[in-house]
Amino acid sequence: MSKCIISGSFDPITNGHVDLIERAAAHFDTVVVAIGDNIAKQAIPAEERARLIKKVFENNSNIEAVVFRGLLAKYAILNGISVIVKGIRDRDDLKYEADMARANREISGVETFFLLCNDKYQHVSSSFVKELIAFDGDISDYVPQVIKSEVLRLYKKN
Numbered sequence: 001m002s003k004c005i006i007s008g009s010f011d012p013i014t015n016g017h018v019d020l021i022e023r024a025a026a027h028f029d030t031v032v033v034a035i036g037d038n039i040a041k042q043a044i045p046a047e048e049r050a051r052l053i054k055k056v057f058e059n060n061s062n063i064e065a066v067v068f069r070g071l072l073a074k075y076a077i078l079n080g081i082s083v084i085v086k087g088i089r090d091r092d093d094l095k096y097e098a099d100m101a102r103a104n105r106e107i108s109g110v111e112t113f114f115l116l117c118n119d120k121y122q123h124v125s126s127s128f129v130k131e132l133i134a135f136d137g138d139i140s141d142y143v144p145q146v147i148k149s150e151v152l153r154l155y156k157k158n
């Protein structure tokens with residue numbers, strides 16, 4: 001059974017992430033969406049981000065959401081996964097992710113497959129969504145409809 005892992009902060013998940021995950025799911029039996037719980041500042045807890053992702057994919061039985069801590073490659077190996085999938089928006093993403101992919105292969109043998117993001121999502125990021133929320137912008141085009149109201153509630157700082 002083929003399995004891949006897609007990691008990120010997903011703080012929050014955007015339509016760009018959803019597109020990437022669904023495209024990967026068309027080529028793998030199972031896609032594990034791995035939400036990093038790292039020491040860097042995160043707007044809401046990893047478990048909350050995982051809950052939102054599970055809601056988005058509740059009708060996709062081959063897409064799972066998990067929280068991981070520590071090295072992604074180690075988590076992948078321990079769970080029998082040998083492919084990481086990463087989305088690339090631009091040259092900056094590629095430069096960063098290429099180094100990460102080399103390092104991950106070196107330390108674990110896990111390969112990274114890159115998917116080019118669709119043009120319409122090139123400017124979409126979690127930071128962009130958070131900025132819109134902070135300034136009362138409309139996030140409808142950027143986050144899945146099914147979690148929109150929850151995202152607004154969880155991320156709106158008073």
Ligand code: PNS
Binds near residue numbers: 072
């Ligand atoms: O969406 P992000 O914020 O770019 O992704 C963050 C995260 C947590 C997925 C990423 O930092 C990560 O994979 N961290 C795990 C640590 C790791 O494996 N680093 C690579 C060492 S070579």
